[in-house]
Amino acid sequence: MVKHHPPADFLTEYAAGVLPMAQSACVAAHLSYCQRCRHIVERLEDIGGAHFEQLDPQPVGDSMLDRVLARLDDPEPLRYARSEASDDRLPGLLDRLINGDYADLAWKRVTQSLSISYLKTGDLDHEFALYRIAEGGKIPEHTHGGSEMTLVLSGGFSDESGEYHPGDFIVREGWDKHTPVALEGEECICLAVLDAPLRFTRLRHRWLNPLIKLNAG
Amino acid sequence: MVEKTTQSAAPPAQNNGKWNVPTGRRTDEWSQALVSVGETQDRAAFTRFFRHFAPLIKAFALSGSSLSATHADELVQEVMLKVWQKAGGFNPEKAAASTWVYTIARNCRTDMFRRLQKFDTPLASDDFELESEEEESFIVLHTRRGSERVRELMGELPPDQAQILAKVYMEGKSHSEAAAELDLPLGTVKSRVRLAIQKLQALMEA
Numbered sequence: 001m002v003k004h005h006p007p008a009d010f011l012t013e014y015a016a017g018v019l020p021m022a023q024s025a026c027v028a029a030h031l032s033y034c035q036r037c038r039h040i041v042e043r044l045e046d047i048g049g050a051h052f053e054q055l056d057p058q059p060v061g062d063s064m065l066d067r068v069l070a071r072l073d074d075p076e077p078l079r080y081a082r083s084e085a086s087d088d089r090l091p092g093l094l095d096r097l098i099n100g101d102y103a104d105l106a107w108k109r110v111t112q113s114l115s116i117s118y119l120k121t122g123d124l125d126h127e128f129a130l131y132r133i134a135e136g137g138k139i140p141e142h143t144h145g146g147s148e149m150t151l152v153l154s155g156g157f158s159d160e161s162g163e164y165h166p167g168d169f170i171v172r173e174g175w176d177k178h179t180p181v182a183l184e185g186e187e188c189i190c191l192a193v194l195d196a197p198l199r200f201t202r203l204r205h206r207w208l209n210p211l212i213k214l215n216a217g
Numbered sequence: 218m219v220e221k222t223t224q225s226a227a228p229p230a231q232n233n234g235k236w237n238v239p240t241g242r243r244t245d246e247w248s249q250a251l252v253s254v255g256e257t258q259d260r261a262a263f264t265r266f267f268r269h270f271a272p273l274i275k276a277f278a279l280s281g282s283s284l285s286a287t288h289a290d291e292l293v294q295e296v297m298l299k300v301w302q303k304a305g306g307f308n309p310e311k312a313a314a315s316t317w318v319y320t321i322a323r324n325c326r327t328d329m330f331r332r333l334q335k336f337d338t339p340l341a342s343d344d345f346e347l348e349s350e351e352e353e354s355f356i357v358l359h360t361r362r363g364s365e366r367v368r369e370l371m372g373e374l375p376p377d378q379a380q381i382l383a384k385v386y387m388e389g390k391s392h393s394e395a396a397a398e399l400d401l402p403l404g405t406v407k408s409r410v411r412l413a414i415q416k417l418q419a420l421m422e423a
Binding site for chain 1: 260263264267268271272273275276277279280289290293294297298301302311312313315316317318319320322323324326327331336337338339340342344345363364367368371382383385386387389390391392394407410411414415417418
């Protein structure tokens with residue numbers, strides 16, 4: 001039973017399609033675990049539907065109708081096949097990003113009990129990563145500049161504010177200090193989406209960027 | 218991601234009674250048309266549907282003036298083709314036809330923005346869709362009534378809240394983009410959205 005949900009702001013931006021790709025993927029993965037939030041998103045999409053009905057119609061010529069009618073029998077574009085090897089409890093979209101087993105990913109060992117694998121979503125402003133924490137393992141106390149979304153995929157962890165299980169969604173601001181510890185009995189895998197580290201956008205500082213570790217994208 | 222504009226898709230301040238409120242089982246013209254398209258590939262029903270919705274999709278594409286007229290036309294075609302391909306998955310018990318079309322248009326617009334920005338990603342918006350599931354009938358009923366109430370309530374929102382919802386939903390502006398355009402603090406935008414959603418939520422749970 002999922003107990004921790006995304007705040008309403010995120011669900012609204014998600015339903016309106018304006019959430020950045022990496023955050024949107026994290027919210028969508030939560031929805032695959034959580035019927036409550038799916039229903040809320042359906043209602044939030046009705047806000048879109050209600051506005052949509054009220055737009056001022058813009059003229060569309062019959063030639064466009066003819067072009068569409070002529071293409072109705074075209075075969076649907078193929079999406080590439082999903083990997084068969086992966087855990088079927090995983091949300092489909094993560095499946096597509098991971099494209100195989102956890103074991104096949106490039107894991108970077110950060111501490112004895114923590115490894116991180118960075119996944120590419122195309123979103124350059126957010127880091128999208130899987131955290132793998134050994135059972136009972138700690139993540140060192142950390143703070144960083146932006147916000148951090150976490151979704152538990154398997155196992156669980158606890159921190160100063162509670163205990164989290166698969167499907168639970170947690171948002172932290174960078175200034176919150178917290179020290180998550182994986183629950184005993186099973187390793188914990190989480191999806192974490194972080195605002196990307198500082199990037200220099202002023203022309204005269206850009207030369208510094210290659211010196212800064214960037215894992216977004 | 219979107220150009221600035223002075224055009225606004227905000228609905229008029231006083232629009233009580235203007236919002237279409239579906240009642241009972243969804244047997245309205247557009248739900249019926251979608252069901253016929255899905256079940257029997259009914260081209261006549263699709264044509265009626267096109268004549269009604271294509272002009273709205275074009276309006277959606279142009280709101281926020283982020284797409285050129287050529288891209289807007291391309292979007293209309295893309296969305297209408299998806300309507301044809303996906304109509305079999307439309308469930309009139311669960312969603313209003315306009316909401317269903319809106320979600321397709323929203324996804325296609327997002328994908329088009331990303332293509333235009335040469336955003337390099339392995340994902341398309343369709344990947345975000347969840348498998349449709351069998352649901353208990355009381356949940357479906359609850360869902361349908363919620364959807365009607367959302368429409369009822371839309372006409373009652375104060376203009377400042379309605380304006381921001383229109384910016385976010387129709388023009389595709391994030392809360393911070395909406396704040397910049399309206400020259401308001403981000404906190405004000407967020408609290409207006411939150412107030413509007415709280416009203417909806419209170420109604421949904423009533």
